[in-house]
Amino acid sequence: MNEYTEGEVQHLLAEDPRIAEQGIRVVRVDDGMVLVGEVESPDRCAQIEAVLREAFPGLKVRCDLGITRVGVPQEVERL
Amino acid sequence: MSAIRIAAVGDVHVDEDVLGRYRPALDQLGDRADVLLLAGDLTRHGTADEARCVATEFGGLAVPVIAVLGNHDYHSDEQDAVAKILTDGGITVLERSSTVLDVGGVRLGVAGVKGFGGGFAGRCTSEFGEPETKAFARHGREAADALGYCLRSLDCDVRVALTHYSPIPETLVGEPLEIYPFLGSYHLAQAIDSAPTALAVHGHAHAGTERGLTPGGVKVRNVAHPVIRQAYSVYELDPADLPVPA
Numbered sequence: 001m002n003e004y005t006e007g008e009v010q011h012l013l014a015e016d017p018r019i020a021e022q023g024i025r026v027v028r029v030d031d032g033m034v035l036v037g038e039v040e041s042p043d044r045c046a047q048i049e050a051v052l053r054e055a056f057p058g059l060k061v062r063c064d065l066g067i068t069r070v071g072v073p074q075e076v077e078r079l
Numbered sequence: 080m081s082a083i084r085i086a087a088v089g090d091v092h093v094d095e096d097v098l099g100r101y102r103p104a105l106d107q108l109g110d111r112a113d114v115l116l117l118a119g120d121l122t123r124h125g126t127a128d129e130a131r132c133v134a135t136e137f138g139g140l141a142v143p144v145i146a147v148l149g150n151h152d153y154h155s156d157e158q159d160a161v162a163k164i165l166t167d168g169g170i171t172v173l174e175r176s177s178t179v180l181d182v183g184g185v186r187l188g189v190a191g192v193k194g195f196g197g198g199f200a201g202r203c204t205s206e207f208g209e210p211e212t213k214a215f216a217r218h219g220r221e222a223a224d225a226l227g228y229c230l231r232s233l234d235c236d237v238r239v240a241l242t243h244y245s246p247i248p249e250t251l252v253g254e255p256l257e258i259y260p261f262l263g264s265y266h267l268a269q270a271i272d273s274a275p276t277a278l279a280v281h282g283h284a285h286a287g288t289e290r291g292l293t294p295g296g297v298k299v300r301n302v303a304h305p306v307i308r309q310a311y312s313v314y315e316l317d318p319a320d321l322p323v324p325a
Contacts, residue, residue, distance in 0.1 A: 020123050020151070023090075023285030023305060037285070038305040041096040070310040072104045073111070076084060078315045079278060079298050 001033050001059060018051050032060025038068040081183045083237060088311040089118025089282020090303040093133045101136055104310030109141025112313050113182045118282035118302050119149025119193060119243025130161040134168025143180055144170045147191040149243035149283060175225035179235050185318055188235030192226040194244035194267050195219035198260035219264040227270030236318050240271045240279040249291030250301035251284045268293040277321045
């Protein structure tokens with residue numbers, strides 16, 4: 001994957017209405033790319049992978065995306 | 080006067096697939112905080128349908144909810160409908176405006192604005208050149224001016240500034256330096272420092288850092304959900320320790 005493809009992927013992540021994510025980092029690796037970051041639901045991980053595979057069929061896409069935790073805070077910060 | 084506990088989160092990007100995820104933690108808010116602040120990017124694309132999901136997820140809580148919108152909430156040009164749906168759901172939506180709550184006898188004032196980019200002192204846009212560049216710089220400056228006016232006009236005991244964009248670069252650490260001008264503006268910090276502000280809360284920078292200070296010493300917290308990695312953070316302010324109006 002070259003720099004121009006990386007740029008196209010970044011545009012797609014933000015501008016494709018099925019994704020609309022601006023907080024995902026694209027990491028170029030020897031055999032393709034890895035997406036790193038966090039999203040709000042498991043459905044969104046699957047959707048991102050599907051859209052990228054559709055747009056770049058020849059590119060190996062791996063997702064290392066987490067689902068942002070929604071636990072109750074364990075502490076209060078006193079300011 | 081007793082201490083005030085402020086819960087806050089931003090960038091929750093709610094749509095149907097998120098409904099119910101936050102609710103177990105939100106249902107405990109009454110025991111943990113006095114108010115919940117939402118720091119923008121409440122939706123994915125800024126549609127009315129998504130706003131209804133936000134109102135469902137964050138409505139009917141045991142504490143008052145105060146929000147500003149973020150850039151995602153403007154994406155479909157339905158920001159007015161989004162704000163109305165949230166307001167109808169019992170959420171106070173601020174944009175170049177403020178509100179005052181009585182929290183156990185303490186008057187908590189919150190001034191809110193989406194804010195905008197522009198960059199930070201010495202490395203920022205100016206109103207010069209093409210109309211598009213001027214408009215970009217002007218929008219950020221006008222938003223900051225409005226925030227400053229709202230903060231200075233508040234009649235309250237404790238002032239909090241709520242924005243989507245960041246007022247300082249410190250809470251952006253972790254983001255690529257090249258995009259800082261799209262993540263915040265130092266004019267917001269100037270506005271915050273123009274009043275005896277106790278706390279400034281923002282979102283937007285998913286890869287940023289939670290804690291920072293304005294040049295005037297006001298504590299700033301980036302509560303973007305991927306930064307705090309919990310349903311909300313809680314900050315306690317003791318009015319006895321806060322700045323006194325000059």
